[in-house]
Amino acid sequence: MSLQPLSALLAQTPLFQGLPAEDLELIAGCASNVKFDAGDFLFREGGPADTFYLVRHGNVSIEFFAPGRGPVTIQTRGEGEVIGWSWLFPPYTWSHDARAFELTRALAFNADCLRGKCDKDPRLGYELMKRFGQIVHERLEATRLQLLDLYGGDRDPAPRGRTAAKR
Amino acid sequence: MREGSTMNVLERDALDLLFTSLKERGFTLVGPTVRERAIVYDEMFSAADLPWGWTDRQEAGTYRLERRADDAAFGFTVGPHAWKRFLFPPVQSLFRAERSGSKMALRPAGPFAARYALIGVRACELAAIDRQDKVFLGGTYVDPVYRQRREGAFVVAVQCGQAGGTCFCASMGTGPRAGSGFDLALTEVLEDGRHWFLVEEGSERGTEVVATLPVRAATEEEIAAAGRAVERAEAEMGRTLDTEGLRELFLRNYENRHWDRVAERCLGCGNCTMVCPTCFCATVDDVTDLAGQAAERVRRWDSCFTIDFSYLHGGSVRSSIAARYRQWITHKLATWTDQFGAPGCVGCGRCITWCPVGIDLTEETRALRALDHGAPAAPQGGAS
Amino acid sequence: MTPLLEAVQPRSAEPVPAAASLADPMLPRPFEVRRVQAETYDTYTLELAPADGRPLRFRPGQFNMLYLFGVGEVAISISGDPGRPSPLVHTLRAVGAVTRGLCALKKGDVVGVRGPFGNEWPLDEAAGHDVVLVAGGIGLAPLRPAIYRLLAERKRFGRVVLLSGSRSPQDILFRHELERWRSRFDLEVVVTVDYAAGDWNGLVGVVTTLIPRAGFDPTDTVALACGPEVMMRFATRELERRGVPTERIYLSMERNMKCAVGFCGHCQYGPHFICKDGPIFPYRAIAPIFEIREV
Numbered sequence: 001m002s003l004q005p006l007s008a009l010l011a012q013t014p015l016f017q018g019l020p021a022e023d024l025e026l027i028a029g030c031a032s033n034v035k036f037d038a039g040d041f042l043f044r045e046g047g048p049a050d051t052f053y054l055v056r057h058g059n060v061s062i063e064f065f066a067p068g069r070g071p072v073t074i075q076t077r078g079e080g081e082v083i084g085w086s087w088l089f090p091p092y093t094w095s096h097d098a099r100a101f102e103l104t105r106a107l108a109f110n111a112d113c114l115r116g117k118c119d120k121d122p123r124l125g126y127e128l129m130k131r132f133g134q135i136v137h138e139r140l141e142a143t144r145l146q147l148l149d150l151y152g153g154d155r156d157p158a159p160r161g162r163t164a165a166k167r
Numbered sequence: 168m169r170e171g172s173t174m175n176v177l178e179r180d181a182l183d184l185l186f187t188s189l190k191e192r193g194f195t196l197v198g199p200t201v202r203e204r205a206i207v208y209d210e211m212f213s214a215a216d217l218p219w220g221w222t223d224r225q226e227a228g229t230y231r232l233e234r235r236a237d238d239a240a241f242g243f244t245v246g247p248h249a250w251k252r253f254l255f256p257p258v259q260s261l262f263r264a265e266r267s268g269s270k271m272a273l274r275p276a277g278p279f280a281a282r283y284a285l286i287g288v289r290a291c292e293l294a295a296i297d298r299q300d301k302v303f304l305g306g307t308y309v310d311p312v313y314r315q316r317r318e319g320a321f322v323v324a325v326q327c328g329q330a331g332g333t334c335f336c337a338s339m340g341t342g343p344r345a346g347s348g349f350d351l352a353l354t355e356v357l358e359d360g361r362h363w364f365l366v367e368e369g370s371e372r373g374t375e376v377v378a379t380l381p382v383r384a385a386t387e388e389e390i391a392a393a394g395r396a397v398e399r400a401e402a403e404m405g406r407t408l409d410t411e412g413l414r415e416l417f418l419r420n421y422e423n424r425h426w427d428r429v430a431e432r433c434l435g436c437g438n439c440t441m442v443c444p445t446c447f448c449a450t451v452d453d454v455t456d457l458a459g460q461a462a463e464r465v466r467r468w469d470s471c472f473t474i475d476f477s478y479l480h481g482g483s484v485r486s487s488i489a490a491r492y493r494q495w496i497t498h499k500l501a502t503w504t505d506q507f508g509a510p511g512c513v514g515c516g517r518c519i520t521w522c523p524v525g526i527d528l529t530e531e532t533r534a535l536r537a538l539d540h541g542a543p544a545a546p547q548g549g550a551s
Numbered sequence: 552m553t554p555l556l557e558a559v560q561p562r563s564a565e566p567v568p569a570a571a572s573l574a575d576p577m578l579p580r581p582f583e584v585r586r587v588q589a590e591t592y593d594t595y596t597l598e599l600a601p602a603d604g605r606p607l608r609f610r611p612g613q614f615n616m617l618y619l620f621g622v623g624e625v626a627i628s629i630s631g632d633p634g635r636p637s638p639l640v641h642t643l644r645a646v647g648a649v650t651r652g653l654c655a656l657k658k659g660d661v662v663g664v665r666g667p668f669g670n671e672w673p674l675d676e677a678a679g680h681d682v683v684l685v686a687g688g689i690g691l692a693p694l695r696p697a698i699y700r701l702l703a704e705r706k707r708f709g710r711v712v713l714l715s716g717s718r719s720p721q722d723i724l725f726r727h728e729l730e731r732w733r734s735r736f737d738l739e740v741v742v743t744v745d746y747a748a749g750d751w752n753g754l755v756g757v758v759t760t761l762i763p764r765a766g767f768d769p770t771d772t773v774a775l776a777c778g779p780e781v782m783m784r785f786a787t788r789e790l791e792r793r794g795v796p797t798e799r800i801y802l803s804m805e806r807n808m809k810c811a812v813g814f815c816g817h818c819q820y821g822p823h824f825i826c827k828d829g830p831i832f833p834y835r836a837i838a839p840i841f842e843i844r845e846v
Contacts, residue, residue: 152480152481
């Protein structure tokens with residue numbers, strides 16, 4: 001893997017860029033490199049949200065599984081994107097599945113570790129909250145656009161489902 | 168009066184000779200005549216078909232014919248018809264298609280030629296014809312129907328001797344005096360027991376026609392008398408419209424709540440667009456014969472007030488009446504200028520008179536102005 | 552505050568040859584259907600050959616009026632290669648009476664064609680810059696001639712990125728061509744869908760979410776977008792946020808059209824006629840009205 005320190009790697013990511021070096025050091029202390037093969041789950045719905053991921057390479061699908069319908073992908077996340085914000089909000093439980101659909105390398109961040117640091121240093125906590133708030137905001141906007149079912153079409157795109165998207 | 172133009176006098180009783188002369192030149196005469204208690208434009212056979220002794224009284228939502236105290240031939244203003252019905256027909260075949268087997272032959276519907284002499288065209292209407300010229304003749308593509316009819320037309324203008332209750336051509340700068348755009352222009356004068364027409368020539372064709380008429384050169388006093396008649400009209404305009412910054416006013420008020428207030432009254436009937444002399448919107452219908460072997464494409468006047476007008480797979484872009492009224496008036500008074508270099512309104516007042524609920528474009532513009540917050544303040548702006 | 556009063560007139564590219572008959576612009580020319588190809592369950596590509604043998608030359612982004620005998624006429628973008636104008640290629644979705652009828656045509660049937668009309672994608676202006684194309688749904692069809700031209704003259708341009716969004720995997724247009732393009736090293740193609748069931752192994756999410764990460768230099772990019780208006784609004788915002796100057800963002804607009812030559816009034820969009828001033832507008836020219844409802 002990379003020979004540069006993790007903090008330098010973090011500085012290049014959209015999520016952490018612009019943070020002071022001491023913050024990056026602190027955050028790097030909670031991070032580790034992980035790898036998922038195609039089909040591996042990063043986490044499962046209902047599981048403890050004790051980690052979040054920053055994708056370095058590859059693609060991950062955000063899925064729900066419905067009986068009789070199988071897995072339904074809501075969105076996919078790729079390079080430079082964050083997977084998971086449930087670690088920020090009680091009860092710290094995942095509300096969906098996340099699965100790598102190709103070889104994916106990511107940085108995994110220990111949520112307990114990071115939450116502890118945020119609680120101790122509210123300035124850092126606020127900075128991270130702002131950044132995650134931005135991500136949540138963008139995802140919500142994209143989801144609204146998806147809900148509009150912009151392109152129309154007669155055929156139900158996901159058989160036996162997704163009727164909420166239609167008026 | 169036009170510099171260097173020839174002015175002649177034609178006596179009232181000789182007016183019919185003008186009609187005869189135009190007929191002899193192969194023109195179909197169309198002009199004002201009384202029908203169904205209105206003065207409409209229709210085919211005419213002689214000067215006797217003119218509305219001698221009739222006038223009209225117009226207000227928002229009101230039109231009444233009344234008897235005049237005199238027997239003026241052009242003693243009224245404008246009625247529900249506009250000349251566009253002859254130059255840009257309400258229904259027009261565009262092409263025919265014939266099918267045999269899998270083959271299809273497409274044939275133009277033309278020739279579209281018709282030689283109309285338009286008799287009694289007012290200054291505002293000349294301006295309206297000019298506006299439609301820009302639409303149909305002024306771009307890359309030329310409408311063959313309009314071109315053939317327009318080029319064939321002989322225009323006899325009439326200078327207005329009175330203005331109607333809904334007229335505001337003086338505000339729009341289109342009248343009441345017609346300066347050009349005609350072959351002949353008549354000013355009807357009833358003074359001191361005399362009844363005559365001042366005949367002004369606007370083209371060589373006009374001069375040729377005058378040469379066939381029993382006219383004599385007008386005296387200075389006669390020319391002055393005709394001028395006074397037009398001045399009278401100018402003084403009695405029933406409406407005014409402040410055109411200062413008009414385009415900008417509309418462009419910055421797309422989202423003014425006033426449109427919702429108009430929509431509470433507007434029926435969306437499209438009368439205003441049908442009577443408007445500049446409105447040019449059209450739709451097409453495709454029809455086939457019973458055997459399905461011959462088809463025809465027909466163009467019909469359309470109105471931006473219909474819900475289908477802006478239909479785009481799945482729905483209408485302008486589904487609310489507020490949006491449709493806004494589109495119409497903004498087009499007339501603002502965006503028409505962007506498109507064709509002059510407003511689409513000539514101040515004839517027809518849309519006011521013929522609106523069944525009396526919506527008045529001049530009044531709505533005033534109301535919008537009153538609600539207008541003005542141009543965005545300059546960043547450095549201080550109190551002035 | 553958007554400068555409402557400075558509604559910039561769209562840049563009119565050099566005059567596009569008026570191939571429609573100047574004498575009678577309302578009269579179609581007969582074309583024979585050579586091939587009908589189903590792209591998806593509701594979208595078809597027609598290949599048409601001129602009955603008189605005279606190819607209909609066009610510029611990328613232009614459209615034709617297609618006449619179905621006795622039923623009506625619709626405005627459809629040309630989706631073929633401008634370098635190979637014959638056969639004439641149109642891709643259309645069967646949504647109304649005319650398009651349904653056109654999609655049901657068979658080889659040998661005859662349709663009427665008027666055109667080409669409208670302006671073109673600003674590819675000359677894009678030369679020397681990166682080009683990003685953002686397509687939503689059937690919006691890929693009007694962009695395809697631009698892609699052909701970009702590839703034919705590939706050296707003139709910087710990086711070329713195609714971001715294409717569809718409703719679902721079964722709605723993806725030109726699937727094989729997209730795959731072919733994706734395998735090229737001189738073209739970045741990213742395909743995403745809004746909805747997918749389990750068997751889709753690609754990206755899911757609206758096409759505008761691809762903009763932040765696509766490989767182009769925002770300060771030196773010309774962006775071409777075509778798709779539903781809401782998608783183009785979001786795309787414009789993302790492009791601006793990424794730093795693409797507004798004057799380099801071009802959108803292909805759509806309104807009801809009856810005549811295509813500025814006579815019928817239907818396609819008015821504020822001061823613009825989509826048919827003769829567009830369909831492609833620099834975003835800056837329409838920005839004052841782009842987000843106003845029911846214009």
